[in-house]
Each structure stands twice: as structure tokens, then as C-alpha cells.
Amino acid sequence: MQLQQAVQEVFLQLSETIRQMSDDQYTSQSPTLSRASIGQHIRHIIEMFVCLEEGYQPGVVNYEKRKRDIHIETNRYFALELLERISQGIEKPDRTLILEAAFSADENDVMEFTTNYRREVAYNLEHTIHHMALIKIGLRELTEIEIPEGFGVASSTMKYKKECAQ
DSSP states (O other), X not given: OHHHHHHHHHHXXXXXXXXXXXXXXXXXXXXXXXXXXXXXXHHHHHHHHHHHHHHHTTTEEOGGGOOOOHHHHHOHHHHHHHXXXXXXXXXXXXXXXXXXXXXXXSOOOOEEEEEEHHHHHHHHHHHHHHHHHHHHHHHHHHOOOOOOTTTTOOHHHHHHHHHHHO
């Protein structure tokens, strides 16, 4: 399926980039990213997909209940393992899900929305690309590693640039 393949390609870009980084580069706080580290952004990406994976069987997804596992943001090898595991397990049959969200830091009233697995994979893919754009800014500030072409760029933007170049 095209959607799962897109996730796998983006995860491959992330993995290739993480492998080039040192542990210090992965965990260093970036002043430009409000003192967040590349590892924290990677953790956030991974945990969104983990929430979806864990919510698939019971049929309820709540991204606000992420675990926020510091081990992901401090151990790039653990993050690489999780990216690989998620990439391999992303090809699930579509099914209806309930999305739970409160949308407020001050209230606990949870709203429920009907969604489906593919829609949530698409959301997480776009969310990942957004965070990759931020990661790219941090990488340019902290390192001089080679960043894959298209890293953090939406597919629609890449298509538009190709059309403009012709």
C-alpha cells in the first residue's frame, strides 16, 4: 500500500540520519528548537505511532496518553529499533477506530471522534514530516551531517517543485 510505503521511506530517512549522529548530537538541546533535542523530536514521532499501534486492537487511540519514554530520546539505538519495529508493523488492515482527545490543558473532558486506521497513519505521517522539518533545523545548527534530499518536505511540496522546474 502506498501509505505504508511512504511511512517506511520517511522512517528510512530518519534512521539514516540518526545513524550519522553522535550520542551527544542526538541529545544536545537546540536553542533554536526551544531547548528541545533531536532525540526529543524523535521520541515524539515514535510515541505517536506507538499510541496508534497500541490502540489498534482495542479500537481506541488517545495520543495525549503517550508514555514520554526518556529512553527513546536519550538512546538513539533504541529509537532505531523502534522505528524498524513500527515500520515492519505498519501494514495492518484498515478498521474503524475511536480517537479520544481533550484539546485543553485545563479540562479533562474527553471528546470522541470516529476515525480509521489509515486516516491515523496519514495523520502520523504528516505529523512526522512536520517534525522532520524541525529536526532539520536542529541538525543544521548542531551538526554538519548529510541530510537526505526531501527530509522534512511534504510530498505535495516536492511534486510542486518538480512541476515548477519543468
